[in-house]
Amino acid sequence: MATRLKEVDAVMVGMGWTGSIMARELTKAGLTVIGLERGEDMTPGENFALPNIRDELKYTHRLELVQDPALETLTFRNRGSETALPMRRMGSFLPGNSVGGAANHWGGLHWRYLPSDHLCRSHIVNRYGAKVIPEDMTIQDWAMTYDELEPYYDKFDKLCGVSGKAGNLRGQKIPGGNIFEGPRSNEYPNPPLKMTESALMFEKAAKELGYNPFPQPISNSSRPYTNIEGLTLGACQYCGHCDKSGCEANAKAGPLVCIMPLLRAEPKFTLRTRSWVSRLIYDKAAKKVTGVLYTDTRTGEEYEQPAGMVVLSAYVFGNISLLFHSGIGEPYDPVTGKGVLGKNYCYQLSRMGVTMFFEGKEFNPFMGAPGAAMALDDVDGDNFDHSGLGFLGGSRFACGHADGRPIGYRPVPSGTPRWGAQWKKATAKWYHHAANIAVSGSNYANRNNYIDLDPTYKDQLGRPLLRLTYNFVENDYKVMEYTIDVAAKIARAMNPTSISPPRMRRGDYDIVPYQSTHNTGGTIMGGDPKGSVVNRYLQAWDAHNLFVMGASTFPQQPAYNPTGPVGALAYWAAEAIITKYLKSPGPLV
């Protein structure tokens, strides 16, 4: 029997980016808020300190900051005709496991989505006609435009201290920035990071070919920075340990640096760690939730936390799973196309790129950061004419050095043995002299890619695991083929001594190797309850006091990494709650 606790105004389920942003905004508006976090608390000073934070084995390979699949994982199959089996180790994607969430170990790439990404289906229909969209491609528009979200993108930029260079300032195109981006109301809060030698070589070659390279926007402060909350971030040290690890310099933005110090001092806020929410308490007739049930993972004791409002702010899979376990939202059926919960699961096309070897060039690959790179958007989104190409979407490129950590980073020319004396010679010879153009592609929704509940496997609380049915489709392979050719052209123009065959795969999606923690969809946003789980304010159609945050609300995934819009949407939803919902609780649309 669960112990019933005293009611609060709002409960956050998960204390990563969106939970901490929402808790901050709601407590500022006077609400009492509890943040329930399954994992432990962390502070950079204690958990991300030198020297132990520079431990490649612990963080990159033993996944210290990553969710434990023994608690909760998912099952996976490439197609509906197969039996899904559990993902027994984390691999392809790495959700977080503590206060701060995946933002503790993210790489920091901080993008906005293109105006045309916000209007994905209608933009394509307007430009090319509806017939170019394959019958099984279930893309749809976002529930708000880029221009509507821009002030919130801007606010999140200023929370994080993003470093970069604007390419479109209030409609004026600025060479050297990303000329394809939507209009910004302000320049980036910080100038770009220093560029590595490889990035400068890429920039030169790309420009000579007529492309438009720009510094990759990054949530690492290039200089000491005081954010909109009055908290100070340090300057990036180019340590090469950003992704999968914490930042000892407090330069990489995250809830622990950018918000939590204020929430810890906020009397209206209570942080409750090791508190695993098992389901929401749903009053279907009243179309509202009355609170959450959670388990104290130290004791196994169960508690009921009544709340006037619930914010789902877990990772993508946590949000989807809680809706399934609470009976909120009609599960999606790929055969009939009916239902919405679990629909339009998308990912990102990764593991692509071109590796180049330069005799005589010294790269010191261990000095850098994901933002010490030049990016390219010319063949991304709908920045290029797709007429007659037979696919939609595209890829973004980046070239720089961000990680010379030698367990994982050991580039050798193709054809080199993987071990033995020859491998040693090649590894020692090329470690300092290789560079890579990374290619990440968009992933548009397909009716056969979805999430539901697994019939066999359970999590540690005894709840069914989510079941992921997902594979690449023809559109994805065509995006890969077309864009990797462009990357290879730039690579050749960089004049390397040798170049490896461009990496891409035509086979099935593989859940084993790390690709990206950029899973999206499953609780998508939209204009009507038949085609979406949440409305334009991320309010659940089926429970007006339930708000679902994060990338699970994205109807499809552009090539960009999702954190920028995830933060912007949290601010957008928070403002709608404060200025609209609290005055008149009920459906906002």
Next chain:
Amino acid sequence: MANDEIPRRHFLVGAGAAAAALTPTAVPAPAEAQQKPAAPAAASGPEGYLTLTAPEAAFFSAAADTFIPADELSPSATDCGVVTFVDRQLAGAWGGGAKMYRQGPFAKGTPTQGYQLPLTPREFFAAGIVATNAWARKTYGKDFDRLTPKERETALKELESGKAALADFNGKQFFEALLTITMEGFFADPIYGGNRNKAGWRMVGYPGLPAVYSTLLDDYRNKRYVVEPQSIADFS
């Protein structure tokens, strides 16, 4: 180098049943003993194992030294502490199956569904060594660690390509795990027992810690940054 081998051999011989059949001539001649190493091994030989049996330690040593033989670039994997690293990894939480989903039922699955065995890493390596040695005895008449360096190379290539037909065990999957843990032992921070004297880092020119490069990035643009590598222990 050769001196470092002596305590290990004594340990093997003294280890009872597994070593009882060994005669002095049957003890493997380590590949590294046949070549002049680049630098003396930093630390002394094995300081005892937490979990590895003597035959397992011999197997790991033979495999790791085939992957990473001694030459002018580095001492052998064993002399760099890779077997000690493997032992500590398998004896610890990771070896015991930490951060794995281990509930059944267990089914084979497709390659894209990933690892589906009920075994922890400790159990997986134990089973893999037994299966590989059985295959080696059938194919070469000897356990893997008693093959000549040339035979070991051939045997590992057979495992890598999937040509080796292990009884009821996936040899290619075992090979991948073996190569991965060897490379981890060679390149991980020395605090874990491998990468002794930062030999792996020296081989590629990785400086280790503290990795604070905000001014050095420009100072060493297109110029090699060479320093004495430092590890976690150097700052602890």
